[in-house]
Amino acid sequence: MRMVMDSVGYAAVRAIDWPHKIGYFNGTASAWPADVIAAERARGQLLALVDVLGDAPYGAAILDVERGDVTAPEIIRAWVIARNQFRRDAVVYCNRSTLPTVISALAGEPCRIWLANPADNGEPPMTVPDLGLPAHITLLGVQYVLSPRSGGNYDLSVFYDDTWHGDRESAEAASAAVPKPEAVPGPAGAAPVPVAPATPSPAGTGDTPAPVTPSGDIPAAAEMAAAPALQVNDPAAGSTPAPDPAEQLLPHGFIQHVITDVRQVAGLFRGAGAGHVAQLLEEAVSAAAETGALLQRAGL
DSSP: OEEEEEEEEEEHHHSOOOOOEEEEEEOOOOOHHHHHHHHHHHHHHHEEEEESSSSOOOTTTEEEBBSSBBOOOOHHHHHHHHHHHTTTTEEEEEEEHHHHHHHHHHHHHOEEEEOOOOTTTTOOOSOOOOOOTTTTTEEEEEEEEEETSSSSSEEEEEOOOOOOSSSSOHHHHHHOOOOOOEEEEEEESSSOOEOOOOOOOTTOOOOOOOOTTTTSSOOOOHHHHHHOOOOOEEEEEEGGOOOGGGOOOOOHHHHHHHHHHHHHHHHHHTTTOOOHHHHHHHHHHHHHHHHHHHHHTOOO
């Protein structure tokens, strides 16, 4: 059992020596700066990051489902599928009123729940509440007191699972390769085809990876044209807000298409057992993506 602290105000948490902190990967008012995230990782105190936009399943392990953040069932399911394909540690943060929507949206997909349920007495529930959850869903923890009643600009939770850790250590994050592609069902009668997960697009380009359907399949081209895509952010790019496209001086869309194609090819090589070739391709595109992110931040 662990006592966990989370806050959209990173300054309030940064100065506190606390072993289990949860930060925010994105959001106009909530995103923690990349240097703060890196510092908390280096201290070994960052337990996980929260995605409030629903577009960063590779950058955050927790999806924030509440009014003003993510509420659409199709986004909830697509996000959880993408995160589970990446690290199999997906968590949805919700309250009691939105819990039925989350359960319905998951439709059998394994997931953990972080339940917002402030206690009247402000005390942590030391025994796991019986919420009557289906077998594929487990209760990770309960957020039992909110700011300012918690004593500062942060909320407090109790996590019952001592093994769950939604954030990589800094060294592992820096050297992590693109996750091994999953086999995606092909046309009837055809063998499954290994496909790499959706690839990040540089912020502001307007290029989006192929969306993940509620079934986990890659949709047909006609469906993709009509369906909103699940835009995936690159963890290495931090949480810098997307620049105004009108202010960009270089067209990055074509370059990103090339990077996307190379990642797909790397996934095919890995699926065919040529892991060393896939690794070289993945390292090359990761370096290119990081360079592109730096150029964009510099306004180029």
